[in-house]
Amino acid sequence: MARAIVTGGAGFIGHHLVNLLISEGHKVEVWDNLSTGKLENLPSHTNCTFRKIDLTIDVLPDTNADWVFHLAAPVSVQESLENPQKYEQGCFMATKRMLDWSVKHGVTDFTLASTAAAYGDREDVPFIEDSELKPMSPYAEWKLNAEHLVKNYNARFGMRTSALRFFNVFGEGQHDSGSYAPAVALFLKQFEAFQPITVTGDGQQTRDYIYVKDICNALYGTMKHPWGSFRVMNVGTGEETSILDIAEAFGGEIKFIAPRVEPKRSCASIKEVQKELSWSATKSILTWIKEVK
Secondary structure (H helix, E strand, C coil): CCEEEEECCCCHHHHHHHHHHHHCCCEEEEEECCCCCCHHHCCCCCCEEEEECCCCCCCCCCCCCCEEEECCCCCCHHHHHHCHHHHHHHHHHHHHHHHHHHHHCCCCEEEEEEEHHHHCCCCCCCECCCCCCCCCCHHHHHHHHHHHHHHHHHHHHCCEEEEEEECEEECCCCCCCCCCCCHHHHHHHHHHCCCCEEEECCCCCEECEEEHHHHHHHHHHHHHCCCCCCEEEEECCCCCEEHHHHHHHHCCCEEEECCCCCCCCCCECCHHHHHHHCCCCCCCHHHHHHHHC
16 A cells, blocks of 8 residues: 555546546545635545645645645646636646655655646647757646656656656546647537537647546556656657537537637657557547547
């Protein structure tokens, strides 16, 4: 049994990870400020405890852990353009505080949830981890800076560290309200309410959609397959799906709305994560839509 901290563990990806870790027999402590996460997401289990913590300002607990999964961060590209300071604090400074805490409290393995937004707007898909990075937003820039921190702490302190660049995550429990709601969750909400599905621009922009439980298996895999040096890995399916294809999979009326500044294409090269973690994706976005309709 390992002792794991999951920051952001009451959130969308976090609570799925917590359930996985508990099912595998580990003891989990969730640190979350509940700005988007919900207590009811967490299981009532003796191996799951919760602390309400804001990683940017609160004093961190004097406890020990073996593993840290650092998922807590604001995650909206659009919001980061409007409030960049929030993203410097939430994506970068919170990561530094967690790394400092981890060094002090005996953590052996630290995994950062990073983002495919680091690649920016480029046509040479699939994106390879060591290709040129062109972040287009404060969110992407500060996540990339957090990756550099995680790499640095591996070199300085010998703590095993990984960064997983998530592509477009979908699945059960994703938030679907507010102006920053992700497309798939918003489309599902519109479909269930018999409303038109709102597609930005012409809908031909592509994304690599990855199922939330596959993301969690990759996160857990960084602990099951430890590696001495820092490693960064994409987590996606290696397949492009257009926004219009997703909207049409739900069915019903489609309403095209004004385009926004965003990458035209996104797709992961997944050779590294397959090799390093013996991992593969299990569910496609179009299959999942058929199941939930």
